[in-house]
Amino acid sequence: MLEASLHEGQLLTLLIMALALGMDAFSLGVGIGMRGIRLLDILKLSAVIGLFHVIMPLVGIVAGQYMSLLLGHVAALTAGLLLILLGGHMLIASFRGDGGATPSFVDHRTTGGLMLFALSVSVDSFSVGISLGMFAADVVMTILLFGLAGGLMSVLGLLAGRRIGRSLGSYGEAAGGAILLTFGILFLL
Template sequence: MVEAGLQAGQLLTLIVIALALGMDAFSLGVGIGLKGIRLLDVLKLSAIIALFHVMMPLMGIFTGKYVGTLLGGVATSAGGALLLLLGGHMIYSSLRGDAVPSINHRSAWGMLLFALSVSIDSFSVGLSLGMFAVDMLLAVLLFGLAGGVMSISGLLIGRRVSSSLGGYGEAVGGVILLTFGLLILF
């Protein structure tokens, strides 16, 4: 009876952590969706984000306890800084028009950069989870599922809203990313 209660508690905890980690993917999705995105790109970007939400905690788990105490806060700060840079760049390029090339979310480099920016905090969570007796396979699969589903949701919501915002979509998306970056850093 006690064992079943512990397993249910662990599952609930992992689901809450997965949803919290997926919120960055959701916000990024809304921001990129506001720029306008094709359905095929929604699937590709969400798959890469889901993969990063599996790989980053695994890397964190294998990195070890000592490095975790040193890099835990750095990983979160780096994720916030990347969101700030991406959001600021989106705002700047929307105000400047075609004179400034923006980060292309369709390119392999752009997708990797976006996926890394929302998945880097999963690394520090992996460091923490590696110190406890947690079902790692279940944890990383939940993280990947939540990251993928929440990024799809954000991308589709942003895509739908972008048609009503017109040319301001990229600026609004940039403000959203900038805000989440600030929230992570402060």
């Protein structure tokens, strides 16, 4: 009986952590969705984000015995800087009226941009994985919950951003950039 309640407690804890980590994917999704995104791109981006939310904590769990305090700070700093870069670029492009002239490293439709976006929202999963590795969390349950939450939250964010972006018209990209920039600054604080 005690073992069953411990397992349920671990499941609930991991589910809450997965949803919290997925909020980054949701907020990024809103920002990208406001620029306008096709349904196929929503599926591709969400699948890659979900995959990164599996790989990054798994790597973190494996490395869980090493340098958790240092890497936790570095992961938050990296995620914050990436989001500031992406949000700042979106803001500048919207004011310049580039009309989609986005460098490939920040364009979610390119392989590099896709990887950059997925990394920016899943790098904190790596540091959480390190902590979980030191506490001997159930690895399979952890990575499945993190991957599902990351993918689902990004789909929801992208769809919400897409709908909001249609309402905002030409201001959608500026609003999305401001959201990403704000989250990047919050990561650094």
